[in-house]
Amino acid sequence: MSSPLNFDTSIFQLPFFGAEIEEFSAEGPDEYGDYTVSLKISIENQTKNDWSSLELCAVVLNDAGQQIGESNSKEEGIASGDSSELELSIWRVAGALLNGDRQKYQALVKVMATSPKERELGSYSVPLEAYEITSLPGLEIENQLLVIGGSIWRAEPDSEGDINIYAKLSVQNISNNRMPRVQFVANVSKDSEELFDAGSTEELKLGDIQVIGGYGYSNVNDLKNAIVDCKLIYSSLAAEGSASITGIEMHTTEQEIKGEKRKLSWPKSDEGVDEEELDAFENGGHEFFIAVEKSQRIRANVVYEEVDGDYVGVYFGYEGGGVSSDGFFCLDSKFRGLVAKDETELPAKYLDKLYELQGVRSHFSDWEENDDGSQVSDFGKKYLKNANTVTYDNIWQYQSDGFVEQVLHALSNEWSLITTWPMPNESVNEEELGSIKDSKVDIPINLKEMNMSSKLVFKLVVEDGGKEVFSKPLSYETVASITSSYEDAEESKDFFALVAKHPASTVRENVAYKDKISEEILSLLMTDKSIPVLRNLVRTEAFKENASAADIERLIHLDVEIAQNIAGDIDSYQQADASKLCAIILSMEDPSILASLAGNYSTPKKVLKELVNHSDPYVASEAKKRLED
């Protein structure tokens, strides 16, 4: 659909100049699911006049020609014959508004250029007496500005002997255009030495009348025989230009992928919250556990049902680094079994039940507040009022009457989420609970760490002359930062081996991008349950040198971004046949993966020739470009 907006026409009859939008891209999402749209615009001043300023209006239109974002800005002017490149950002464009056909998205920009003009208004003596007024005469300037009148006067000296000098001018815009800048200059000087400027600057819209001016001060001696030089400097619209571009380039961060996945697998509950719903929920045959942070973020939420002696369920929780995660499980009567991100890895007979429980679990998430479901819903808060446990770090918990705690224990062994809450059977006593509710407990730095794993503790120790004077466990965040800064060298292997076992995925993410990890660490990380860990891992030298074809194929099918990375670096995996990897990727449906393969300079010509005929125009054009290169 063509755009109803058109910036080409003008009511001002001004000279038109060329502008070009060189880049039109969106980056995001941020934690609220919003994107920042960026425009790079080049403008050349081909007129004979210098421009003192530029005013820009940019709008973004979706594939239906509807406006979804806008920006107004003022920029510095451009001298005659010069050119300039400007960058405009349009903030907080909702991700949902960018889901259309991105090749049809449009950006339009209108640019108004202004040129400065000056008019001397004469020189006047500074009045000799307080409140003796010197009048400024009326004047019409080129059918643009009407000076109605003005005055200059002095006040009484203040306690320190300083005297304020006031200068005011009444001005009306009588032109056909808005005047972005009208400056009344009232320079007070003595013997050619400037003392101060008592003037000021205003914007005058069409027909506006305004009093422009201000005051300055000096001492009585300086003001003796001083004069005021007055002039008006005004800028008027001098030229206009416009530009447009079609097709937005998306720079998508990891959050969107997670968000989109969740939207597919975690349908939003449209039902309201009432007591009947709560009752029905209680008697639904399932059991549940929920832990919520003070910030209303869900730390953990598990819903299961006992089916034929098995515990079949779904879980959701905070993984660290701003990311929440979800998954499925099926445990036998001894609480052994499968915990998986992909429900199809679980027995097929339970699939319907898993989807049903997913719907149950979604009641606890506020999908309006955050589309990844990480914030607790009003429904969930009803249970939190009766929370039976609160942890040291102020996480409220509730579990249904029949909830079997061993399920949680079994999950925490398999689950990569940050399980910083004590298990229900480790809950604090009433006395502790009271003091925690009063928030008077100073949380020890080691608490998160202590709960994260009972097996592995990272400590900071200070020794003074060989004697230990300080020892405290480090939080997972600090260990993650240390890992990131740790030298990527052979000597670091021992440390890397330990952090690779750290229960916090953010820590493992940081070791997963080190090139100098041993084959043993590589094997461990290749089975990691965290997708971000695996995404980092596939980029490392160690992975490229040692990963088997089977491992690579498994990871290609695990995650789109991993598949994109591998497709974009197809000839780097030394233990795999590149042509076989190409065949696997060619069999995938997601065009973004094929686009990575088509954009790869190392992709075999035969594969590129096949991709040239792909139905997705972007994949085809990438392949064509590579063939032409």
Add this chain to the structure above:
Amino acid sequence: MAKLEFRLVVVEDGKEVLSDLLSCELLSTIANYYPDKASSERFFKYASLHPSAEVRQQVAYKDKIDEDSCRVLIEDNSAAVLKNLLRNSVFREIATLEIIEKIMKRDPELAVAVAQDVEAFKAVDIQNLADVIASNSDPFVVLALAQNRRAPKKVLRDLSMHEDPLISESARENLK
């Protein structure tokens, strides 16, 4: 105090499996991420004695250092440490005019930082401090004061007559 050593120790199943001396870079990272709260005072105290200025810089930034650590850092020979210290809330509570003057003499950049925050030092009379800054021989230091909207009016009036045109203009603008 004898020689301090900072170590990263990893304990697995109750058994120490790694004990590495921390490089100054890693300790700086730890200090940076260490929570700025009262219970961290002891760590900040030791870190303020670390030979690396990079580490001490991170400590100087923390508001929850104790007064002793703050006094140790006041004597620091690194301008970067002192610059962070000027923003420290403990320092701003206890710094006397003598201490601030001494820091200003160390480096013009530090003097500029003081001039930009002339009102922040609670143990010092703002007028006295502003007078000291206004008499600084470096015009950039004086300019920072002339541009400070919270500078005393009396000093700004004096500066509006300053021989350096940018300083006088800034002071006049500031007085409007």
